[in-house]
Amino acid sequence: MSDKKKFYITTPIYYPSDNFHIGHCYTTIIADAIARYKRLEGYDTFFLTGTDEHGQKIQKKAEDKGISPKEYVDVIVENAKDLWKSLGISYDKFIRTTDNEHVLAVQKIFKKLYDQGDIYKGEYKGLYCTPCESFWTESQLDENGNCPDCHREVHEVSEEAYFFKLSKYQKRLEEFLESNPDFIQPISRKNEMLNNFIKPGLEDLCVSRTSFDWGIPVTFDDKHVVYVWIDALSNYISALGYLSEDESLFKKYWPADLHIVGKEIVRFHTIIWPIMLMALDLPLPKQVFGHGWLIINGGKISKSLGNYKDPREYISLYGVDAVRYFVLREVPFGNDGNFSEEALINRTNADLANVLGNLVNRTIGMINKYFDGIVIDKKINEDIDTELINFVLSLKDKIEDNMNNLEISVALDSIFEVYRRCNKYIDETMPWILAKDESKKDRLATVLYNLIESIRIATVYLQAFLPDTAKKIFTQINTDKIDYDSASTFGLYSGGTKVNTPEVLFKRIEKE
Ligand SMILES: [Zn+2]
Numbered sequence: 206m207s208d209k210k211k212f213y214i215t216t217p218i219y220y221p222s223d224n225f226h227i228g229h230c231y232t233t234i235i236a237d238a239i240a241r242y243k244r245l246e247g248y249d250t251f252f253l254t255g256t257d258e259h260g261q262k263i264q265k266k267a268e269d270k271g272i273s274p275k276e277y278v279d280v281i282v283e284n285a286k287d288l289w290k291s292l293g294i295s296y297d298k299f300i301r302t303t304d305n306e307h308v309l310a311v312q313k314i315f316k317k318l319y320d321q322g323d324i325y326k327g328e329y330k331g332l333y334c335t336p337c338e339s340f341w342t343e344s345q346l347d348e349n350g351n352c353p354d355c356h357r358e359v360h361e362v363s364e365e366a367y368f369f370k371l372s373k374y375q376k377r378l379e380e381f382l383e384s385n386p387d388f389i390q391p392i393s394r395k396n397e398m399l400n401n402f403i404k405p406g407l408e409d410l411c412v413s414r415t416s417f418d419w420g421i422p423v424t425f426d427d428k429h430v431v432y433v434w435i436d437a438l439s440n441y442i443s444a445l446g447y448l449s450e451d452e453s454l455f456k457k458y459w460p461a462d463l464h465i466v467g468k469e470i471v472r473f474h475t476i477i478w479p480i481m482l483m484a485l486d487l488p489l490p491k492q493v494f495g496h497g498w499l500i501i502n503g504g505k506i507s508k509s510l511g512n513y514k515d516p517r518e519y520i521s522l523y524g525v526d527a528v529r530y531f532v533l534r535e536v537p538f539g540n541d542g543n544f545s546e547e548a549l550i551n552r553t554n555a556d557l558a559n560v561l562g563n564l565v566n567r568t569i570g571m572i573n574k575y576f577d578g579i580v581i582d583k584k585i586n587e588d589i590d591t592e593l594i595n596f597v598l599s600l601k602d603k604i605e606d607n608m609n610n611l612e613i614s615v616a617l618d619s620i621f622e623v624y625r626r627c628n629k630y631i632d633e634t635m636p637w638i639l640a641k642d643e644s645k646k647d648r649l650a651t652v653l654y655n656l657i658e659s660i661r662i663a664t665v666y667l668q669a670f671l672p673d674t675a676k677k678i679f680t681q682i683n684t685d686k687i688d689y690d691s692a693s694t695f696g697l698y699s700g701g702t703k704v705n706t707p708e709v710l711f712k713r714i715e716k717e
Contacts, residue, residue: 212248213458214240217466218257218300218440221281222266225288227544228467230516231499231532235613236465237294238533242608242669244295245689251458253444254289255300256282257437259430261339264419274419275303291520292529293672300444302421302436310443311436312424314485315412318369318435319425323484326426329366329411332359338416367413367429374480375407381479381489389475390494390611391539394468398475410434410477438478442487461490468539471495494611497541499532519549523714526671527553530617533670538612550714557674557711561624565678567631568656569707575640575649578703582654582696583647590655593630594695597623597659601693604666617670623663627656657682658698665692674710681705 216236219229233254240252258278267277282301289296300307318324331340334352347353382388382399389395413429414420420430439447441464445455466474474493482489519528531549534556536542572578600623607616630652639649661684668675668687679687683704686697 209247209249211458212240212243212250212463213461214243214250214252214463215441215461215465216254217464217470218255218302218437219285220260220262221256221258221278221285222262224281224515225285227501227516227519227532228499229285230288230292230528231536231542231544232465232467232496233289233294234292234529234532235496237292237296238529238613238617238670239463239465239608239611241295241672245665245669247689249457251298251445251454252296253298253300253441254294254296255298255440255444256285256302257433257440258282258302259420259436260433261417261419264417267419278303288516291517291525293525295672298444300440302440304443306446306449307440307443308421310448311421311431311439313448314439314481315367315421315431315435316424318481318484319367321484323370323373324367324412325370327366327368327409328363329414330361330363333362333416334359340416364415365429366411366415366432367423367426368409369412369435369477369481369484371407371410371477371480374483375403377483378407378476378479379403382475388489388492389471390492393539394471394495395475398472402472402476407476434473434477435481438473438481441478441490460488462492464490464493466493466495468495468497495539497536497539499536499542499544501544503543503545514546519546523549523553524673524711526674527557527711529671530557533617534614537614538610547716550716553711554713556621558713560621560628561674562710564624564628564631564656565660565681565710566707568627568653568660569681569704571636571640572653572657572704573707575636576653580654580657580698580702580704581650581700582658582698583650585648585651587648589630589633590651593626593655593659596626597662598693598695600663600666616666620663620666620670623659627659627663630656630659654698654700657704658695661686661698662692662695665689677708677710681707 214236216233219225236252240250243250263278264274267274270277286299315324333340334355334357336357337352337354339354341352341359345353347356351357352359382395389398412432412435413423414432415428418430421436423429423431441461442455442459445458446452447455464474471493479489527549531552534552572580600619603619604616607619634652636649636652639645660678661682664675664678665687681704683702684698691697
C-alpha cells in the first residue's frame with residue numbers, strides 16, 4: 206500500500222457525434238495540466254476522460270451513413286485518442302459508455318435505484334416530431350413552434366418512461382450545498398444552481414426512453430433504454446470498477462477530488478449527480494469546476510468560412526506547447542476566452558518566443574561564449590541577486606495558491622513572470638559589459654549561474670503545463686534536478702556542469 210495522497214480528476218465524457226474541436230481540447234488540457242501538477246506534487250493521481258456514445262443523435266448520424274452507431278463512434282473515438290496523443294494528454298483511462306463494464310454497471314445502478322423505490326414508472330409527455338422520431342421541449346422549437354431539425358409540425362404525445370425521484374433528495378442537496386460552499390466553482394455558479402434550479406423545486410427526472418434504442422437496455426423492461434444522465438454520469442464510478450468484480454480502483458480513488466465540466470453542464474453535475482450518489486449511499490465528489498468556454502473567432506466559426514482548422518493543424522504549424530500555452534493562458538478562471546489563429550500567433554511570439562525562448566537561448570549562448578559552456582557559481586553576490594532569488598523562490602507559494610484555487614492561467618503566468626524577471630536581470634547586470642573586464646570574470650560567472658538556476662526552478666513548475674518544452678529546456682541546461690521539492694531551494698544546479706547546444710524553442714511566427 207502506498208501512503209501517497211490520492212487525487213482523482215475527470216473531464217466530462219464528450220459526445221462523439223462529430224470530430225472534436227478546440228473547445229474539447231481546452232477542457233482536456235486544463236484537466237491534463239492539473240493532473241500533471243498533482244503528480245509533480247507527489248499525489249497518486251488518476252485522470253479519467255472518455256466519450257458518451259449513446260443517444261438518438263448518434264443513432265441518426267449512423268443511419269444516414271448506413272452504418273451501425275457503434276461503427277460510427279468507433280471512428281470518432283480513434284480520432285479523439287489520436288488528438289489527445291498529439292496534445293500530450295496524460296489520461297490514465299479513457300472510458301467509453303459502450304464499454305461492457307460500463308454497460309453492466311449502469312444496468313446494476315438503474316436496477317438498484319428501481320428496487321429501492323427511487324426510480325418509478327410513469328408517463329413522459331413531450332412535443333414529438335414523427336418524421337424525426339424526436340421529442341423536443343418548448344424552448345428547443347424553432348421560431349414558428351416547429352421541429353428545430355426538419356421544421357415540420359410537432360404534436361404532444363406521451364410515452365411510458367421511468368423517473369428518478371430528485372424531489373425526494375431536494376432538502377438534502379440544499380443542505381449539502383449550503384454547508385460545502387467550495388463544492389461548486391466558481392462560487393457564483395453555486396448561487397445560480399440554488400436560486401434558479403433547486404429552491405424553486407426539483408421535478409423528477411425522466412431517465413428512460415422507448416422512442417429509440419441506441420442506449421443501455423433496462424434489464425427488467427427491455428423496451429426501455431437508459432436515458433442520458435444515469436448512463437453518462439455513472440462513468441465516473443464505472444470507470445473505477447464500481448459494482449464490478451474488482452472494485453479496488455473504486456475503493457482507492459472515489460470520491461473524485463475534481464470534476465471539470467463546461468459551464469453548460471454544471472447543473473447536471475451539481476444536482477443530478479450528487480442526488481444519484483446520495484441514493485446509492487456513496488460519498489460525494491469534493492469539487493465541481495464549471496469553466497467558461499473557449500469561443501472560436503468570436504463565435505463566428507464556420508467550416509465554409511475556412512476560419513477554423515482541426516486542432517492538429519495548429520499543432521503541426523506552431524507546436525503542441527503553443528496550443529497548450531494558448532488555451533491555458535487565455536481563459537481566465539470561470540470566464541470565457543476567445544480563440545483565433547491570430548491570437549494564438551500573438552501569444553506564441555510574445556511569450557514563448559520573445560520571453561522564454563529568448564531567455565534560454567541568450568543564457569546558454571553567453572555561457573558558451575564566455576565559459577566554454579561550463580556553469581560555475583563563484584558566489585560574487587550583489588543585492589540585485591538576492592532580489593532575483595527571493596522572487597524566484599516566491600514562485601512556489603504563488604503556484605500552490607493559484608492551482609488550489611483553479612486559477613490555472615494565473616499560475617502559468619506567474620512562471621512567465623520569473624522568466625520575464627530573468628530577462629530584466631540580464632538587462633540590469635549587462636553580462637556583455639562584465640565580459641570586457643577580466644577582473645569581473647567571477648561576477649559574470651555568478652550572474653550566469655543565477656540565470657540558469659532561475660530557469661531550472663521555474664521550469665520545474667512549467668512541466669505541468671508545457672511538458673515538451675520543459676523537457677527540452679532541462680536537456681539544454683543539462684540538469685536532472687527536476688522534481689517538485691528541488692524547486693524550493695536555490696543553488697541545487699551542480700557547479701561545473703557543461704550545458705548542451707542551445708536550440709530554438711519557439712520560432713517567431715511571421716504573419717501572412
Ligand atoms: Zn422533425
